[in-house]
Amino acid sequence: MIIEKPVPSLWEFLFVPSEYPISFGGLWIVVILALAFLTALAGLLFSILHAGSFGKGITGFGSNTVRTFADLFYLAPSRVWAIARLAVKESLRRRVLFLCVVFMLFLMFAGWFMNADRIDPAKQYLTFVLSMSTYLILLLAVFLSAFSLPNEIKSKTIFTIVTKPVRSSEIVLGRIIGFTIVGTAILVFMSLASYAFVSFSLQHEHVLTMEDLRPYEGSSPKILDSGATLLMVGSTRQKNNHRHGVEVYDDGTVLVEDVNNHAHDVTVISDILKSTGKISTDETGGLRFKVLPSREQLQARVPLYARSLVFRDTSGTDQAKGIDVGHEWQYRYYIGNFDKSSNDAGIFNFTGVTEKKFSDGLPVEMTLGVFRTYKGTIDKPVQASIAVRNPRNGLHAEVQIFHTEEYITKSLFIPRKISNVSADVVQRKSGGLETPSVIDPSLSTKRDFDLFEDFVADGEIELWIRCIDNQQFVGVSQFDVYLHEADASVFVNFFKGYYGIWQQMFLLLSFGVLFSTFLGGPVSMVAASGIMIAGFCKELMVQLAVRENLGGGPLESFMRMLKQSNLMEEMQKGMTASFVTSADYVSAFFLMMISRVIPPLSDYAYYKTALVAGFDIPANWIFVHSVTTFGYVLPIFFIAYIILSNREVAK
Template identity: 20%
Template sequence: MVSTLALNLSGSLSLHTPLALAGASSPYLPWIVASILIVGGLVAFGFDDVIRLHWRRIWAISSICQTESLRRRVLWVTPLAVIGVMVVAQLSRPGDPQDAIRQTTKFCLFASAMLVTVTAVILACTNLPREIENRVIFTIVTKPTTRLEIVIGKVLGFARVSGLIILIMGVFTLAYLELRTRYMVAQLRTQLAAEPADSPLRPMLQHYVTAGLLGTRSIEWPVDVQVFARPPQGPTRWMAGGQGQYFIVPFELSPADKELLTQAAQKGKVFITTTLFVEQHAPDEEESKAIKDMGLLKPKSSRVLGPALPTTAPAGPQIPPPEVAIRLLDESHRAFSGSADMGVGQIVDMEAPKDPAAESSGHLELSPELVARLVGAGRFYTQVNARTPATEYGASEHPVALYVPGAPLIFPPTDPSNPSHNAAPVFYSFPGRGGMRLTGHADGKGAVAAYRFRNVAVDTGGRDTVSLQMNLTIDRSGDFDARTGSLSEAVVEVINRTTGESSGPLRFSPETSRVSPLDVPVKFVAGGNFDVLLRGLTPGQWLGVQNESVSLVTADRSFVFNLAKSLFILWLLSLLVVIIAVFCSTFLSWPIAVVLTLLILLGHWGVDQLGDALKPGGGRNTALEFQFQDVSQTIIVSKGFDGLASMLRFISAFLPDVTQFPVMEDIERGVSIPPQKVGSSLGAVFCYGLPLLVFSYVILRKKEVAP
């Protein structure tokens, strides 16, 4: 499980750390490059053609493309897609009516997207090569038509065909969803009337009947989520031992730091030192079992700094001395070799302080080889795992530092956006199936997930309450017994950071893959800066939490408008597909053009799917899996893999990112698509599509169209 940690959390880590921010490039760069390519290409190769550009010729050419497609009966595929959607929707087994509607929405949009994309690729890839082959192009280019008008006309023509297909599928989607919704709400009304007054299902049924199943909401997400042992208060943050909790601190070495560490590694010693408050309590049954399983009560030989010191644990059941485990991670969040590749990290005893109220400290000596790697990398992360059960570790502002005897401590770097503050530790727990795991406790004192909402604009529409949407995963059932009908329980507390008011505990019953709405009085979210603290109440149960697990409904929106936005994004995607297809068809025969179009379209996404496998260091891991006896073979495989990975990453940087066209992800969840996402899709078309359109023109202008 530990080995997958970095992989699962790498995305959220990069969001939280200032190091990642430092490396970010300007968001305007693609726009600037695209503008230069478009203007430069047109001015250098076709200024005359730009001047001669006339909408009537473009429209005529586009009309021909559309007429040809329609008369080739392209639209006949839409009834097939409609039938397919209806069959799949009827055969699917949704969890509840809301789920059924959302699944149907997904099926409809997926079918539309597939239909439009495949149609656009085939039509646009085959058109130009066919016109050149059967020489119809002779009668076009011998008219006062510029090649720029031909390219734009063809793109526009196939975009019109795509628009037509999307329009038909959109009308079908709306009509079908409306019919299904009416039918289901009628069924829900009947079910509600038959349900006993104390039935736990009544609130949900009532909610669906009242709010309908086609609702769309504007949603605000938290800026981040961290998992603590206690609700965050004051400067100290706590993590619980034995529950997979840990924090991460980023380091960035300055040239002076590197020189100091290099010299210290040659002559003396280098340590990672961690300073934490430690509090221990009598272990409960589960903690006792964990202590036993981990063998923590056995006498130990000396560690880095000698035998463990006595603890401040109270008398009674045996409590092992407090330990942490430390790992050093590279930029890809992989452990540096020599820094405990396997397991949670290198175990470090925490020294008991002379003053019980003071912080304990632990030291990990770094080998000269590891120091050399850290110096070489420059940037790295320190992961400190809370190891000992029945123990809580409190981290203040500077819980970790690099220590060279006789020299000042080296702390994490200052935040580039806020030089007066050092990079603070970020708290996590190990991931389960549905996100970071949150262990449930009946007394409400288990791990707490703290969601920070900042600068949220709330449109209450005159209502007294707003709705929090809880979308959790139950990773391990714990004491929940389905046969008894008891539901799993969790509790939420909303704290307004502007007024300091707390909502107190608000209980609810989370269900996997189902959104649980929770009404909160407006005053606790007024001002837009508030925290949501979430805990599990079912003993032994693990809740899976992610950044998106908690959201706030800020306003109700129209489903039709949301569907229109989704279909518009789909049309923009089809426009990009058409441009890529036309570009490929200007210099390739149509079968090869189809293949290249798909490669360009899916290349970036495909490389993204390979994820961490292509990050630096992946070659080393791959080579190790082969278990070569010969070192040279290991090096060849490692370097070969890394070279291939670099090449793929380089190529994918020039390919469009289809995830910038979020056709389904929001509408499927009943969330209003934010204007930024529509803007992002428009940006992708501008930054990638338009330069490619200019390239197509330049190629066609230089092309002899007579075969």
């Protein structure tokens, strides 16, 4: 999975500055204070203008502010609930449940066009259902929330509400809650339907008969721990563009190869097996096999990422960055090739590697980048090696040489028992210091090693990735290599993924309600949709605001278009250029302010990425994003409340 930043814990997110000189919690407070200041200023100006005199305006504003805050304490849950129930009933009357039917229709038609014959069919199905759910539910959120209040004002039903002891805060909150209930119900339906659709679509059976098998003719008999002897080998018939290798043992055990993240259970049907409990070589003619539907094809891998990645340069010194092969991907660096004269390696330092978690050995998974300086034989992959090193005593052993595969997750397994390898002691150098400072030459031997006894020290181990093809490069980033720690529940993970969509929906309908307190229905819908689009383009907006893009700001780009000059060309120095540049700084400043308060809808898309890629969605994301969501909804609620309570509803 592609992530560029470590997932912060809630504490780090709130209180530890990372990208900006201020932490997100601090940024939130600053934005809230700024908003409060602007709101107060606007309110004061309006009050003075309205009252016609300075003194009256200030006292009016003061009493209004006191009332606004005091009223919040009288917020009654029963009234909020009454309004929420009404919002639910209103939505049901608008036939929102029809959306479920629409969703089912989409699934049906999609079933015609998608097929499971791909290399990784789960990706295709998951991407489809998640995108479809997101679009439909966000559309619904915008429509429901944007039209409700304006419709009530138009039909004047609001008159009978606000002449009861109902606070504006209750009207706003009740609406948000009501629409959230409706959206949640539909989203739960969608998630269940999607899960059923994906599981059902991926499910398949293979045919396996005696014709597909041949007797095992290995030089030495293959015997399982249970004592069963291998009788026949072969593979199933093709289905969904793949087949599974099978091994049939004499006690009726059938081992099935894992392909596309799944296997099948196979049982042997045979009278002889039933009576004697054994299949003999002569009687295999009458065997039949029953291949059961595929086991779970979806995954929810829990990765253990490296705590740090450093690059060892040719001279053997640690560097924070590796070789830059161009502006390909900012966060990934390359490792040069390793031979007698060069020491290049990427060193991943893992912590928390315990015997309990990885009793059999380390399942390493990686997505590497490859940079070729010559094409060579293009279908021959670049070779790399993986080594383990004990960070305390420097004991280092190369355990495997493998072919790199770009764009595909490569799985390796470092077994617990590493037999018959030559180990040596390798020192790391950084800042003039060497670790370990004193080496023990007796460790450098060729013998059998135990992973945990020899290479892991206090749960810490180093994995060294090297490129061993001459003049080729292998690219890595900190999150490209991880240990496959465990598998979480796929079903639960599916719901976590939908929680990401839920948060987007919740945010957007809050914005819809906010806009509807002072705009008409269609206009608030457009405004909320604008927030949605901006939210999905937030990264682009920030990029423009920090002026990282080529071609400059809006005015400079416009000038370039007029002059038909390309992006790389320097602007002609002079009055115009400096005016254009400074004007663009101003626009960038405003864009910066706006982009900071736009909700990061694109961040929630990570949920989808993780789910599609088959990763467990980490709890830290859920905490951080939940806090972010409520961090937005709280001020939205407050502003909507202030606007509605100061509005003449009968106008």
